[in-house]
Amino acid sequence: MRERQHGDAGQAFPIYMMMVAGLLFLALAFFAVGKAAALRNDSQGAADAAALAAAQQARDDFGPGFLGSLPGNALDAFLVAPFAPPCAEAQRLAEANDAKSELCYPTPGYLRDKITVEVEGRESVDSPVIPGSQNKKSKAKATALIEFRCPNPIAVDSTGDGVIDLTTFTCRSGDVIKIATAEIGRPGLWESVSRTLFDVRLVDQ
Structure with missing residues (x-):
């Protein structure tokens, strides 16, 4: 009977080790997934901040x-003119949120201009159970509307002299x-x- 008990214990030990190894692998995998999700949220926050800052x-x-277009009543021409997005400001906010700006571009439209910023986080997932994760960094995109x-x-x-002296906006x-x-130069x-x-x-994009 004693020999049989020792034999059962010897057979159970490898199974026990496999279970422990499996649980450890699952724990590391869950940790990697959680870290990836957290990095994704961080990158999205950086993209949101960068897009808003640029806009x-x-x-x-x-x-x-805008003000210069008012005396000549050329506001429509100003509103359809292309503009250069201030991508340096987007980069500054991205870096302040531990990311870097990969793309920054405008989508012009009459009365409604957009600036889209794409960022990449600086920290990688770097999980021992996910191959290639040491180089895997989260990316996110955000668009701000002006x-x-x-x-x-x-x-x-x-005064009837052909010069616009007052412009009224009803919003x-x-x-x-x-x-x-x-007052335009004030x-x-x-x-x-x-x-x-x-x-x-x-x-939304």
Whole structure:
């Protein structure tokens, strides 16, 4: 009987080791999946921040051209003109979130411009149970919309001399903005009106 018990124990030991090895492999695999998901979330956050930063910077950069178009009533021409996306700002925000900007490009459209940023995280999954994971880095993409919220402005020539001296914007939000031609060069004017004139937000690709 004793010899049989020792024999059973000897047979069970390899099975036990296989079970432990299997559980260890599963634990490492679950850890790798969890790390990959976390890195993916981090990269998506970096892409979102980078796209928003680029769009907000683009809105700020619109100021001189937008205000300069008002005296000549050339706003439509300004709104359809192509613009260069501030990709340096996108790169700065991507790096601040431990990623790097791989692509940054605009999709122009009348009253609705978009900036898309694609980023790659700097940290790899690097799991011992997933071949090639030491070089596997998460990627993500985000698109920010720059939308003109105050269409159909009214330009007024109050003196009849053919020069526009006041432009009134009635926005979808109900806000009314009046920009006098004489104030166009006033410091801080664009800063005070840009967030009402243009909405910046993330959108689905």
